[in-house]
Amino acid sequence: MLACAEGRANARVADDLGVSRETVRKWRARFLTDRLESLADRQRPGPPRRITDERVEALVARTLG
Template identity: 45%
Template sequence: MEVSRRLNVAADTVRTWRRRFIEPGLDGLSDEPRPGVPRKIGDADVERVIVKALTALRADPTTTWPWSTSTPAC
């Protein structure tokens, strides 16, 4: 209960993550596959956008985030 209060999450969430850690250790903390529609954006595309964003911000660290949510996809 203390952890859930400190992290402002539900007690069930803390119990779930604790159980996932206790049973298989650190390997249990990796994200499990979720039901529903498969991802449309692959890891390579996610990495490309992150690198592009970080490179642009590093080039001019005084700037604020330079894009809307749709611009990086272009």
């Protein structure tokens, strides 16, 4: 969103970030509709996560430490 706010075109943002233009269009549209709330992760189909953020953080710390 910061690159978009600087006036960069969707194609350039997509190229810079290594994502599709459609992905940039989707996130820009979400942001225009719901502002900052749209940037939060949305619920996804399937069962809820069984691993907590704390466990993920501990594993990453152990791996990097």
